[in-house]
Amino acid sequence: MDTTHNKGKEPMEKIFVFDTTLRDGEQVPGACLNPREKLEIALQLARLQVDCIEAGFPISSPGDLSAVKAIAEKVKGPTIVALARAVREDIETAWEAIRKAEKPRIHVFLGTSDIHIQKKFGTDREKALERGIDALKFAKSLCPEVEYSTEDASRTDPEYLARVVEQVIAAGATVVNIPDTVGYAVPQQFGKLVAGLREKVSNIDQVVLSVHCHNDLGLATANTLAAIENGARQVECTVNGLGERAGNASLEEIAIAIRTRKDYFKFHTSVNSQEIMRTSHLVSRLMGMPVQANKAIVGANAFAHSSGIHQDGILKDRTTYEIIRPEDLGITEHAMILTARSGRHALKHKIGEKGYELNEEEFEAVYERFLSVADKKKRIYDEDLDIIVQDVIFAHLADTRLYSLESYKVSTGNGKTPEARVRLSREDVILEASSPGDGPIEAIFKAVDKIVGSFHKLEDFQVKAVTETKEALGIATVRVSREGFRALGRGSSTDILRASAKAYVEAINRIHHFLQHHSQGCGCNNKCAHQESPATHSAA
Numbered sequence: 001m002d003t004t005h006n007k008g009k010e011p012m013e014k015i016f017v018f019d020t021t022l023r024d025g026e027q028v029p030g031a032c033l034n035p036r037e038k039l040e041i042a043l044q045l046a047r048l049q050v051d052c053i054e055a056g057f058p059i060s061s062p063g064d065l066s067a068v069k070a071i072a073e074k075v076k077g078p079t080i081v082a083l084a085r086a087v088r089e090d091i092e093t094a095w096e097a098i099r100k101a102e103k104p105r106i107h108v109f110l111g112t113s114d115i116h117i118q119k120k121f122g123t124d125r126e127k128a129l130e131r132g133i134d135a136l137k138f139a140k141s142l143c144p145e146v147e148y149s150t151e152d153a154s155r156t157d158p159e160y161l162a163r164v165v166e167q168v169i170a171a172g173a174t175v176v177n178i179p180d181t182v183g184y185a186v187p188q189q190f191g192k193l194v195a196g197l198r199e200k201v202s203n204i205d206q207v208v209l210s211v212h213c214h215n216d217l218g219l220a221t222a223n224t225l226a227a228i229e230n231g232a233r234q235v236e237c238t239v240n241g242l243g244e245r246a247g248n249a250s251l252e253e254i255a256i257a258i259r260t261r262k263d264y265f266k267f268h269t270s271v272n273s274q275e276i277m278r279t280s281h282l283v284s285r286l287m288g289m290p291v292q293a294n295k296a297i298v299g300a301n302a303f304a305h306s307s308g309i310h311q312d313g314i315l316k317d318r319t320t321y322e323i324i325r326p327e328d329l330g331i332t333e334h335a336m337i338l339t340a341r342s343g344r345h346a347l348k349h350k351i352g353e354k355g356y357e358l359n360e361e362e363f364e365a366v367y368e369r370f371l372s373v374a375d376k377k378k379r380i381y382d383e384d385l386d387i388i389v390q391d392v393i394f395a396h397l398a399d400t401r402l403y404s405l406e407s408y409k410v411s412t413g414n415g416k417t418p419e420a421r422v423r424l425s426r427e428d429v430i431l432e433a434s435s436p437g438d439g440p441i442e443a444i445f446k447a448v449d450k451i452v453g454s455f456h457k458l459e460d461f462q463v464k465a466v467t468e469t470k471e472a473l474g475i476a477t478v479r480v481s482r483e484g485f486r487a488l489g490r491g492s493s494t495d496i497l498r499a500s501a502k503a504y505v506e507a508i509n510r511i512h513h514f515l516q517h518h519s520q521g522c523g524c525n526n527k528c529a530h531q532e533s534p535a536t537h538s539a540a
C-alpha cells in the first residue's frame, strides 16, 4: 500500500487520481478536440501527475483511435486507459490503441441496473453478468491491467452489484469502478453502498475500488469524498468538472479538498497542485468551454475578496479568510517575462521551461508571432506566451488549414451600417469580398462566408482578455455549424476584430476538413462533427 507520512504522525494512504477529461469530458457537445490537442492535454495531465489518463474510447471514431495511440506512445508516467464496451471488437480496438503504453489499462463497462439490463440490452441479470465476465476475461488475455465498470451502479440492486463485483474480481479485474452514471446518488447513501461492498465482497481486497460520479445534483465531489471515506481508493474525475450534462466530479476540487483537509481525510494524492491553474486554462481554451467565475478552486473569482471586512482581514493575516493559498495552485501575479528585444534564445529558453516541445518550424512560427505581438503589446506575460504557442501549434500549423486571414477592413460609425472587406488566401491565391452586417463582427463573418461560398450558422461566440491590462491579448472562440457538422475555432490578437476573424476562419477550415475527408473515411477526429455519434453516449 502506498503511504506517506504526515509530519511523523499516522501514515496517510494514497488516493489514485484517474482523469477522464479526454474521454468523459470530451463527450461534451462541441468539445471537438483533434488528436494534436488531445496529446497536448495529456502531456499537461502528466505534468499534473495524475495516476491514470483515460485517453479516449477508441472504437468511437478513427480519430479517437489515433489520438489514444499517440498518447500511449508519447506520454510517460501515468497509466494510459482506453474505454471499451463489453464487446470483443471494442476491446480489441482499445488494446490496439494502448498496447505501446508504458502502463496500459483496458477499461470495460457494462450496465448493472435493471433499467440498463432490460431496456438497453433486452436481457436478464444472469446473462448480462455472463457477458461481462466473458468480456473481462478477453480483455485480461490481452492486457494485465483491466478495470471493470458497473455502469449505473447507484441505481443497481446492491445484492446483485456485490455479486457482479465478486465475480469480476475472481475473473481477474484489477480495478472495479462504481459509477454514479446519472448523478443520482447522495453522499451518505453512496458512502454506504461502497462500505457495503467492502463488507459483502469476500475478495474485495484484491482490487482497487474506484468511483465515478456525475454532477447532476451538484453532489459529484461530495459523493466522491464520501466514497473514499468508506474505502474507495481511486477517484475518476475531470479538469474543470467537464463532462456530459452537468459534468463529472472535478479533479481540482477533490485534490484540493483532500489536501486542505488532510486533518480530516488523512489521505494524499500525487497531484502537483502547482500545475492546476495551467491545466484548467489549457483545457478550457482547447475545448472552448469557459470556467464559471465562481467555480471552486479554478474560477476567476475564487480568490477575489471584495467585501471591505474581508480585505482588511486578509491584509492583516491571510489565513483569516483564506483556506487555500493561490500560489499553491500555480496562480502568480502576471509576471512580465519578455519584450520584443528579448531575442530568440530567451524565447526558446522560456518555452522549454514551460514544457512545450516544438520542432524548428514550429519555433520559427512562434518567434514570428511573438515579435508581432510584442511589437504592439510591449510586455509579454506568462499567460500571453501560452496563448501564442498554442495558437501557432494548434491553428496555424494545423493540417486542417485551407484558408488564412490576410487582412480585413471595417468601416463603421454612428448611424452607419458597418461594412467589412476581408482578404483570405487559399493556396497562394488571394480571395476578397465585402459585406454589410448588423455589427462589425457580423460583417466580417458574412464577408468570409461570401469568399468560402457557403453559409455557416454561428452557434456560439465569446471574446476574453488574457490579462487585465488595456493592451491585453484577446482570445475569440467561435462555434459554427454547417450541414450538421459542428466545429470550434479560436483566434488571438491584440485586436479583437482580428482575433474574431481568425477564429471564424479556423472553424470554417475545420468544417471544410471534416466535409472533405469524412466521406473518404480518413483518420481525422470526425466524431464531434456528427450530430449523433454511435457509441459515445455510454458514460460509464
Ligand SMILES: [Zn+2]
Pocket: 024, 181, 212, 214, 248, 539, 540
Ligand atoms: Zn461518466
